[in-house]
Amino acid sequence: MSPMPRLLSIATAAPPFELRQEEVLPAAVSHFGPQNASFQRLMTVYANAAIDTRRSVMPLDWYGHDHSFAERNALFLEHAVKLLEEAALKATEAVGLTLDEIDGLVVVSSSGIATPSLDALLMEKMKLRRDMMRLPIFGLGCAGGTLGLGRTAAMARGTPAAKYLFMVVELCGLTFRHNDFSKSNIVATALFADGAAGAVVGCEGDGPAIRGWGEHTWPSSLDIMGWDVRDDGLAVVFSRDIPHLVRTQMRPATDAFLAKQGLGHDDIGGYICHPGGIKVVEALEELYGLPAGGLKHSREVLRRFGNMSAATVMYVLADTLQDRQEKLYLMQSLGPGFTAGFLLLDTRRNAA
Numbered sequence: 001m002s003p004m005p006r007l008l009s010i011a012t013a014a015p016p017f018e019l020r021q022e023e024v025l026p027a028a029v030s031h032f033g034p035q036n037a038s039f040q041r042l043m044t045v046y047a048n049a050a051i052d053t054r055r056s057v058m059p060l061d062w063y064g065h066d067h068s069f070a071e072r073n074a075l076f077l078e079h080a081v082k083l084l085e086e087a088a089l090k091a092t093e094a095v096g097l098t099l100d101e102i103d104g105l106v107v108v109s110s111s112g113i114a115t116p117s118l119d120a121l122l123m124e125k126m127k128l129r130r131d132m133m134r135l136p137i138f139g140l141g142c143a144g145g146t147l148g149l150g151r152t153a154a155m156a157r158g159t160p161a162a163k164y165l166f167m168v169v170e171l172c173g174l175t176f177r178h179n180d181f182s183k184s185n186i187v188a189t190a191l192f193a194d195g196a197a198g199a200v201v202g203c204e205g206d207g208p209a210i211r212g213w214g215e216h217t218w219p220s221s222l223d224i225m226g227w228d229v230r231d232d233g234l235a236v237v238f239s240r241d242i243p244h245l246v247r248t249q250m251r252p253a254t255d256a257f258l259a260k261q262g263l264g265h266d267d268i269g270g271y272i273c274h275p276g277g278i279k280v281v282e283a284l285e286e287l288y289g290l291p292a293g294g295l296k297h298s299r300e301v302l303r304r305f306g307n308m309s310a311a312t313v314m315y316v317l318a319d320t321l322q323d324r325q326e327k328l329y330l331m332q333s334l335g336p337g338f339t340a341g342f343l344l345l346d347t348r349r350n351a352a
Helices: 021-032 044-048 060-064 069-094 118-126 141-158 183-191 242-260 278-287 296-305 309-321
Strands: 006-013 017-020 053-056 104-108 133-137 163-171 194-202 209-217 225-230 233-238 270-273 328-335 339-346
Touching (some): 006 309, 021 044, 104 118, 133 141, 183 233, 242 278, 242 328, 270 296, 309 328
Antiparallel strands (some): 328 339
């Protein structure tokens, strides 16, 4: 039998500034209202987002001024590495490992540009081992938490004596383009937030078993979600049809993934879902036959932290594990491609 990768620890790291939705709304009215004739109608997105607070690497008044792409990306590099270091230290300390005992590093991010990549920057800052295996992953967007954890598990299964740090950081707030008064940018200011998370993955030790992982990319769907690169930065792209796509096309993709694992939905005891927005959460609850509010951890993370892209599902995972319930969980996220990422996490005793 192949060795079983395990989630040995998980940790999150939130930026210092709290943005309350009730404070963001008047700032948005002041900024967008005079420039977008439809803003009076669109402003309901702030109240209907089911978000109370979000975290940001910059204070609210920073967003009221124009900043170049170069300036914002420099802030991304500075703060992303700080948050990654915090999450990495928490994750390794939680499982009693020293940094010298980490054999590999996987870093996921899609909200800034880094060359050398974030893993190299983190290695330099934390004085990590010079012979460790590094894997930077860019472009997975909101699906990156689930897909990146799966990639890390695959690496761990191939080198069962090794310990890997899986890291994810997204600073979506820094992508705000001051002179973009489009609907997409307005919606982004009601949803997006900053955050980071880390996990230690290995085949030796105790922890939930990562039993399988996979993905599905729909054809002719490249325009549903992603970034457009503009002169002043990364312009958000997302379709209003995502909840409809979840309701109509997600179930066959999920069924196919489970079937490859020899499972059906009756075998799944719980769901760990990326809350891209409240309408997507509601669609997922309907899809999986859950009562309204059934994805309680997804809803709570959305309420407290907003949409941190790839980092969000790791927050949901951390909250879920605090329940200490013995279940087979299906973890899933949606991201550019348009792609669904899946992962099976088994918290049952003696899971193998």
